[in-house]
Amino acid sequence: MYKLLSHNDLDGVGCGILAKLAFGKQVNVRYNSVGGIDREVSWFLEKKETDTFLFVTDLSVNEENEKKLDEFYQNGGKVKLIDHHKTALHINQYDWGHIEVEDEAGKLQSATSLYYEYLVRNEMLVAKPAIDEFVELVRLYDTWEWEKSGNLAAQRLNALFFLISIDEFEEKMLERLKENEHFYFDDFEKRILDMEDDKIDRYIRRKRRELIQNKIGKYYVGIVFAESYHSELGNELGKDCWHLDYIAIVNMGSRRMGFRTIHDDVDVSQIASEYGGGGHAKASGCTITDTAYKHFVEEVFHLDPIREDARRNRYNLKGNSVGVLFLDPHDSRYMVFEDEGKWKFEKDHDKTDNSFLTFQEAEKYLKRNHAVWLSKDDEYVNYLIEIIKSRR
Numbered sequence: 001m002y003k004l005l006s007h008n009d010l011d012g013v014g015c016g017i018l019a020k021l022a023f024g025k026q027v028n029v030r031y032n033s034v035g036g037i038d039r040e041v042s043w044f045l046e047k048k049e050t051d052t053f054l055f056v057t058d059l060s061v062n063e064e065n066e067k068k069l070d071e072f073y074q075n076g077g078k079v080k081l082i083d084h085h086k087t088a089l090h091i092n093q094y095d096w097g098h099i100e101v102e103d104e105a106g107k108l109q110s111a112t113s114l115y116y117e118y119l120v121r122n123e124m125l126v127a128k129p130a131i132d133e134f135v136e137l138v139r140l141y142d143t144w145e146w147e148k149s150g151n152l153a154a155q156r157l158n159a160l161f162f163l164i165s166i167d168e169f170e171e172k173m174l175e176r177l178k179e180n181e182h183f184y185f186d187d188f189e190k191r192i193l194d195m196e197d198d199k200i201d202r203y204i205r206r207k208r209r210e211l212i213q214n215k216i217g218k219y220y221v222g223i224v225f226a227e228s229y230h231s232e233l234g235n236e237l238g239k240d241c242w243h244l245d246y247i248a249i250v251n252m253g254s255r256r257m258g259f260r261t262i263h264d265d266v267d268v269s270q271i272a273s274e275y276g277g278g279g280h281a282k283a284s285g286c287t288i289t290d291t292a293y294k295h296f297v298e299e300v301f302h303l304d305p306i307r308e309d310a311r312r313n314r315y316n317l318k319g320n321s322v323g324v325l326f327l328d329p330h331d332s333r334y335m336v337f338e339d340e341g342k343w344k345f346e347k348d349h350d351k352t353d354n355s356f357l358t359f360q361e362a363e364k365y366l367k368r369n370h371a372v373w374l375s376k377d378d379e380y381v382n383y384l385i386e387i388i389k390s391r392r
């Protein structure tokens, strides 16, 4: 017999699907949250099922279970822990551990891609195009590479995963992978996925209007209270507010929060670990501890959300060397302009000493320090009229 303890997200369930393809009724699969895995591992070890082969995928164990698993292994038990989170790299010291964040070519791994390689290499599963394609979609989604490569199928696979129950998802995927040469979405799935896309767009637009900005430690942070679509939300808000170092998504209901960044020079696994959590450089999470509550809820709750840039301008356009007008919450106006190869700004018609190499740097400075937004054309025109009048 085989037992698989895996994560309850798409990547974790991808491992479960592969296990069922490989072992059929011989495997017992259980999905766990990050917080639930250690209890399951302890239970398994207490039962002393020495002839059951234990797989743990997409999750790691605490120190106590790490020791107990090694003891189990040393006494002839069969166990393999396969993960791609860098916080688990120390498990590689054991023969039964295989943690790989990226392969030799620098391609980011997911638990599903690692487990697939493992099963095929050990002749427990025969590779075929449909499975290759499914595994790659899961990997693209889990590592966020789909964003760069623009692979919407990966994002849609995850959306489908959340639209139906885990059991239903498993069943559909198992049948599809067994019976077809290639992976596909059927017509019904395509329709509900289109509807879901619209819903996500509306949700993100609404949450953008609720985004709060604050400086926490050395970082400028965007904070949003949200229950759903954390990945999509973190990514879209991060791109829209690229002047922020990372986005913190607070879920009061589950008492958990997530951190997302689009920037290569910010490591949010570091930030999560300061609050007792963990994860990846670009996506991480933690439970809302007292300190996290203080920083991300209490101290920001009274702040107003940051305004959006005007989107339908014809004249007040970013990068316009003649001048670009920004407004701040205290009704101050900032005109950014190019002068002798440098970008400068005046505040309410008064010169300032600031100068920047690019327009983006000036915009970043103003957005971080003064929470500005791009004004609409009519305010821009008014400002220009004031300049003309003052010259007469």
Ligand SMILES: [Mn+2]
Pocket: 011, 012, 058, 084, 110, 111, 142
């Ligand atoms: Mn994963």
